[in-house]
Amino acid sequence: MLLTVGELARRCGLTVRALHHYDAIGLLRPSSRSAAGYRLYGQADVERLHRIQALRQLGLPLADIGAALSGPQRPLAEVVERQIAQIDRQAAEAARLRERLVRLRAQLAAGQSPDLADWLDTLELMTMYEKYFTPEELKTLPLHTDPDVLPEWSALVTAVRAAMERGATPDDPDAQLLALRWMDLVGRGTGDNPAFLMRLRAMNENEPGLRERSGLTPGLERFVEQAMISARLAIFARYLQPHEMERMRAHYGKQMHAWPELIAELRGALADRVPANDPRVQAMARRWMELFRAYAGDDPATHARIREAYAKEPELRSGSAVDDALLGYVREALASSGARH
Amino acid sequence: MLLTVGELARRCGLTVRALHHYDAIGLLRPSSRSAAGYRLYGQADVERLHRIQALRQLGLPLADIGAALSGPQRPLAEVVERQIAQIDRQAAEAARLRERLVRLRAQLAAGQSPDLADWLDTLELMTMYEKYFTPEELKTLPLHTDPDVLPEWSALVTAVRAAMERGATPDDPDAQLLALRWMDLVGRGTGDNPAFLMRLRAMNENEPGLRERSGLTPGLERFVEQAMISARLAIFARYLQPHEMERMRAHYGKQMHAWPELIAELRGALADRVPANDPRVQAMARRWMELFRAYAGDDPATHARIREAYAKEPELRSGSAVDDALLGYVREALASSGARH
DNA sequence: GCTAAGGGCTCACGTTACGTGAGGGTCAAG
DNA sequence: CTTGACCCTCACGTAACGTGAGCCCTTAGC
Numbered sequence: 222m223l224l225t226v227g228e229l230a231r232r233c234g235l236t237v238r239a240l241h242h243y244d245a246i247g248l249l250r251p252s253s254r255s256a257a258g259y260r261l262y263g264q265a266d267v268e269r270l271h272r273i274q275a276l277r278q279l280g281l282p283l284a285d286i287g288a289a290l291s292g293p294q295r296p297l298a299e300v301v302e303r304q305i306a307q308i309d310r311q312a313a314e315a316a317r318l319r320e321r322l323v324r325l326r327a328q329l330a331a332g333q334s335p336d337l338a339d340w341l342d343t344l345e346l347m348t349m350y351e352k353y354f355t356p357e358e359l360k361t362l363p364l365h366t367d368p369d370v371l372p373e374w375s376a377l378v379t380a381v382r383a384a385m386e387r388g389a390t391p392d393d394p395d396a397q398l399l400a401l402r403w404m405d406l407v408g409r410g411t412g413d414n415p416a417f418l419m420r421l422r423a424m425n426e427n428e429p430g431l432r433e434r435s436g437l438t439p440g441l442e443r444f445v446e447q448a449m450i451s452a453r454l455a456i457f458a459r460y461l462q463p464h465e466m467e468r469m470r471a472h473y474g475k476q477m478h479a480w481p482e483l484i485a486e487l488r489g490a491l492a493d494r495v496p497a498n499d500p501r502v503q504a505m506a507r508r509w510m511e512l513f514r515a516y517a518g519d520d521p522a523t524h525a526r527i528r529e530a531y532a533k534e535p536e537l538r539s540g541s542a543v544d545d546a547l548l549g550y551v552r553e554a555l556a557s558s559g560a561r562h
Numbered sequence: 563m564l565l566t567v568g569e570l571a572r573r574c575g576l577t578v579r580a581l582h583h584y585d586a587i588g589l590l591r592p593s594s595r596s597a598a599g600y601r602l603y604g605q606a607d608v609e610r611l612h613r614i615q616a617l618r619q620l621g622l623p624l625a626d627i628g629a630a631l632s633g634p635q636r637p638l639a640e641v642v643e644r645q646i647a648q649i650d651r652q653a654a655e656a657a658r659l660r661e662r663l664v665r666l667r668a669q670l671a672a673g674q675s676p677d678l679a680d681w682l683d684t685l686e687l688m689t690m691y692e693k694y695f696t697p698e699e700l701k702t703l704p705l706h707t708d709p710d711v712l713p714e715w716s717a718l719v720t721a722v723r724a725a726m727e728r729g730a731t732p733d734d735p736d737a738q739l740l741a742l743r744w745m746d747l748v749g750r751g752t753g754d755n756p757a758f759l760m761r762l763r764a765m766n767e768n769e770p771g772l773r774e775r776s777g778l779t780p781g782l783e784r785f786v787e788q789a790m791i792s793a794r795l796a797i798f799a800r801y802l803q804p805h806e807m808e809r810m811r812a813h814y815g816k817q818m819h820a821w822p823e824l825i826a827e828l829r830g831a832l833a834d835r836v837p838a839n840d841p842r843v844q845a846m847a848r849r850w851m852e853l854f855r856a857y858a859g860d861d862p863a864t865h866a867r868i869r870e871a872y873a874k875e876p877e878l879r880s881g882s883a884v885d886d887a888l889l890g891y892v893r894e895a896l897a898s899s900g901a902r903h
Numbered sequence: 904g905c906t907a908a909g910g911g912c913t914c915a916c917g918t919t920a921c922g923t924g925a926g927g928g929t930c931a932a933g
Numbered sequence: 934c935t936t937g938a939c940c941c942t943c944a945c946g947t948a949a950c951g952t953g954a955g956c957c958c959t960t961a962g963c
Contacts, residue, residue: 222678227910232682234689237911242950257958259911267681274688282948298670301663308660308691312653319649322642329639337563340608341573347615348575350649568939578940583921598929600940624920904963911958918951929940 223253223261233270248287249273268297275304279353291488292542307353318346377406381441391447397455400448404540450474453537460530465523472516483508484542487550497553506554564594564602574611589628590614609638616641620648620694632829633883648694659687718747722782732788738796741789745881791815794878801871806864813857824849825883828891838894847895 230237243249244260249270251260262270269290276286321343328335381399389396450473457473458466483505490502497503517527531537571578584590585601590611592601603611610631617627662684669676722740730737791814798814799807824846831843838844858868872878 225911229682233685234693236950238950238952241913246949255911255958257911258913259958264678264681267678267685271681271685274685278688278692284948296670298667301667301670305660305663305667308656308663312656315649315653315656319646322646322649326639326642326646329637329642337605337608340605340612341570344574344608344612344615347619351619352575566940577921579921579923582942587920596929596940598940599942600929906961906963908961909959912956914954916952916954919949920947922947923945925943925945927941930938932937933935 223263224267226251226260226262229262229267229270233274243273243283246283246287248283248290271297272300275300278304279307311350311353314346314350318343318350321346373406377403378441381445385441385444391444391451393448396444396448397452400445400452401536401539403445404449404536406540408540408542446474446477450477456534456537457527457530460526461523462526465518465520465526468518469516476512476515479512480541483512484547487547488542491547491550497550498557499554502550502554503558506551506558509551510555564604565608567592567601567603570603570608570611574615584614584624587624587628589624589631612638613641616645619645652691652694655687655691659684659691662687714747718744719782722786726782726785732785732792734789737785737789738793741786741793742877742880744786745790745877747881749881749883787815787818791818797875797878798868798871801867802864803867806859806861806867809859810857817853817856820853821882824853825888828888829883832888832891838891839898840895843891843895844899847892847899850892851896 224232226237226240229235230240240249240260244251249266251262252266253261253263255261272290272294273286276289277283281289325335325339325343328339377399381396381403384393384396384399391397391400454466454469454473457469461469487502487505487509490499490505495502497506513524517523565573567578567581570576571581581590581601585592590607593604593607594602596602613631613635614627617630618624622630666676666680666684669680718740722744725734725737725740732738732741795807795810795814798810802810828843828846828850831840831846836843838847854865858864
């Protein structure tokens with residue numbers, strides 16, 4: 222059973238214009254059109270709309286919703302679960318605000334004038350009730366697709382800080398464990414979307430105040446980064462030979478900040494169904510090989526061993542937003558451009 | 563104790579930019595500035611901000627909030643009371659949505675696929691939870707300052723329709739009672755703001771579909787209007803002489819649709835602190851006298867009797883948004899223009 | 904078959920409520 | 934005196950649609 226745009230709008234309490242807009246920005250495209258060109262929405266579309274609305278009600282901008290929905294999808298059951306948690310949390314905020322208002326009412330009824338702090342406290346609670354995430358939370362972390370990640374994130378930051386304070390080095394095993402957990406959390410928190418990762422970095426560079434409040438100080442970030450490199454090199458060491466490991470140690474972390482942007486671009490092209498033989502995609506794939514060769518060298522045998530490590534050790538890719546589809550895309554682009562790989 | 567804009571923003575969870583914006587549009591002006599030009603907000607400002615936020619959370623646009631707050635103010639206790647009612651209503655919506663989501667979750671957990679209607683129902687409940695008023699409610703009636711008015715309004719429309727169906731005429735006492743209640747409700751619903759009344763009329767003229775759904779058919783509106791005229795003439799009859807009543811009967815209702823616009827303009831000028839001797843205000847005042855004389859004639863004795871009736875019978879002014887301050891303003895403008903009154 | 908009403912299409916300008924950045928002044932602590 | 938945080942005004946830009954125009958499509962009733 223397919224719905225026209227007006228029917229869907231009516232049924233959901235949205236407007237036709239909003240649905241047009243979602244189509245125009247690629248957020249929710251109807252799965253088919255009638256012979257007359259009418260948009261026709263089916264069950265899968267409605268399910269996707271449910272995801273969209275759930276994220277919208279968290280306060281996420283549409284562009285971010287699109288980004289979040291471009292990665293691997295969580296089961297709908299999880300989406301629904303999180304909505305229930307959201308409602309429960311908002312019920313708690315509502316109870317607090319209500320209590321506050323009842324108190325205010327009592328004061329006013331008794332002919333007392335509430336003081337400034339009373340009004341300000343009330344206003345604050347009103348704002349908290351209105352928005353699921355504070356502007357700060359929305360900005361501190363683009364980790365909105367899973368609100369459960371926030372407390373986990375804080376706990377991890379605390380754990381990393383504690384490790385630093387007791388003098389741990391990035392090579393310590395527990396530091397490495399923390400780093401792996403960090404990457405896993407980043408992956409989960411960003412829906413495996415590198416655009417969010419880039420934004421996190423930009424935010425950290427530009428806003429010292431927010432940086433301090435989130436706990437993501439440059440020192441902590443560097444520490445985690447080094448620990449992550451160290452952890453991954455330890456994994457590679459199980460696959461590579463000593464002279465190969467020497468090169469890895471020298472080069473592995475050198476251009477790691479260039480990867481997220483490239484990955485984001487490639488994922489965009491893949492999502493836009495740009496053919497792998499498109500010159501732009503080919504250029505990106507070549508750039509990919511440059512970055513790869515910067516730490517892997519040119520020996521095909523080394524490449525094969527590294528690939529084996531990547532295939533067998535999920536932790537090497539955790540948080541990097543590189544999946545098999547993307548790898549296939551890069552391979553196809555390279556094959557069509559005649560580049561060696 | 564005065565707050566700077568940043569302090570207020572932080573305390574309330576708003577942004578400095580929003581407060582700048584509210585200042586710029588005249589919605590919330592700081593009661594003072596420091597010598598350096600810093601905005602300084604005091605208790606009265608914060609109380610006003612509370613009113614603004616309460617209305618904002620009903621979904622009212624800022625322009626409408628400004629209009630609503632330009633009239634006589636309801637006690638803060640009533641504002642708070644209505645907020646409590648809002649929270650309670652939203653709690654009911656939350657419970658419905660939660661129940662729906664729990665059911666959906668159970669289906670998904672059991673490996674069943676919810677059907678299209680399930681998803682659509684859920685999406686509808688999500689929208690209802692998100693917004694206090696539906697777009698239709700917001701548009702049907704600009705009676706947002708008191709959500710309790712909506713059900714009362716519906717009941718009144720029903721009562722008027724019933725009276726019409728049993729053949730009542732506008733001169734029947736019960737029809738007149740309904741009309742007086744109508745005007746009272748319009749006054750309360752619009753915060754005694756004629757701009758809303760004008761919008762109600764425009765909406766009724768332009769949107770037949772909405773008209774039908776709201777029950778405000780042209781026939782019903784005419785009936786109420788005639789009943790209101792009849793009710794008011796009955797009140798005037800207690801103060802005027804027979805020949806004066808003859809004139810009133812002939813002319814009283816003739817230009818009654820011109821009054822709301824004039825009143826709105828005068829109230830705007832008064833709110834903007836335009837001096838009463840300003841030529842524009844004087845022109846408005848003269849227009850006021852024209853309209854007045856159209857039903858009252860030129861006899862000062864008649865005028866005095868009509869004024870006495872207005873002073874003693876609140877029902878003659880109910881819903882008209884004319885208060886003592888406005889009358890004083892008009893009088894002052896007339897005095898400064900040397901016009902007879 | 905025709906007509907009318909309701910619904911659809913695309914296009915494009917406009918609105919609302921700020922967000923963001925620029926350039927410069929103010930305030931308080933070290 | 935310097936520095937960092939905060940304030941000012943100005944002004945362009947943004948996100949998420951709202952609104953209207955001109956035209957096509959669908960369906961029910963005559």
